[in-house]
Amino acid sequence: MYLLGTVGERIADLRSVKGWNQKELAKRMELAPSQLSRIESGETKNISSDILVKLAKVFHVSTDYILGLTTVSVPKSYDISELGLSEGAIKGLVMGTVNAEILNRLMEHKSFPRLVNLIQIYFSDTAARGIMARNQIIDLATSSISDLMKNKPEYRSEARQDMQFLTAQKIGKHEAEIEKIKSVFLAILRDIKNDIDSGTKSEDTATAGMIQKIKAALPDKPQEQITADDVAAAVASQVGQAIAMDEEMAGAFQSFVKQMLEQAGR
Numbered sequence: 001m002y003l004l005g006t007v008g009e010r011i012a013d014l015r016s017v018k019g020w021n022q023k024e025l026a027k028r029m030e031l032a033p034s035q036l037s038r039i040e041s042g043e044t045k046n047i048s049s050d051i052l053v054k055l056a057k058v059f060h061v062s063t064d065y066i067l068g069l070t071t072v073s074v075p076k077s078y079d080i081s082e083l084g085l086s087e088g089a090i091k092g093l094v095m096g097t098v099n100a101e102i103l104n105r106l107m108e109h110k111s112f113p114r115l116v117n118l119i120q121i122y123f124s125d126t127a128a129r130g131i132m133a134r135n136q137i138i139d140l141a142t143s144s145i146s147d148l149m150k151n152k153p154e155y156r157s158e159a160r161q162d163m164q165f166l167t168a169q170k171i172g173k174h175e176a177e178i179e180k181i182k183s184v185f186l187a188i189l190r191d192i193k194n195d196i197d198s199g200t201k202s203e204d205t206a207t208a209g210m211i212q213k214i215k216a217a218l219p220d221k222p223q224e225q226i227t228a229d230d231v232a233a234a235v236a237s238q239v240g241q242a243i244a245m246d247e248e249m250a251g252a253f254q255s256f257v258k259q260m261l262e263q264a265g266r
Helices: 008-018 020-030 033-041 051-058 065-069 086-096 098-106 112-124 128-150 151-168 175-198 209-217 229-241 247-264
Strands: none
Touching: 008 020, 008 033, 020 033, 020 051, 051 065, 086 151, 098 112, 098 175, 112 175, 128 151, 151 175
């Protein structure tokens, strides 16, 4: 299968998906903006292999995709090192010691990025420093109450209760973080188990073909300005090419996609 449009149009589409203007892409490519402009406009008919390879690396697509020879954007010779995985992790996947199905479901889950972020905070001791500072403030307060008990024996009973209350507020260095990690991880596991029990399949093996088509159908504007309406319209247009839908059905489907996107973003 071949992609429609010119090489320049595909480069412009890939650039718009990234939210880059011509000047920014030219800088990443180490080209003059005017040279890139001529390539996108079609004024430059033949692109050198050096520029073609640079484009493929910048956009993480195959050169065949840029040339329009295939609809599959992910290169077959994708450099696995670009994923940032360790040799041990890759070996576990290749040898089958790591269950790829479970790993897929974990990484697909909407809360997985949050789980990774919580783990990162735990490893960096960012929250732990705040907890220890909080505990030090509590220690300072209990020390003051202890001094009050010595100087004002008549308040000993009330002061002791206050000290007990404050001391109970102290928590371990990583206690709160670990509880959050456990809570999020267990929630993810429950969702995965429910999906497995109900027969819900994980997402298809990544080919990126349809995703790239949807991205290409998005309006030419920075990514942060793309709305749920834009994405819903792009999805509906691609589905409409595979399934015959009248105007009313297409509108209903687009509304449904928008609603799903808005719920996922809450």
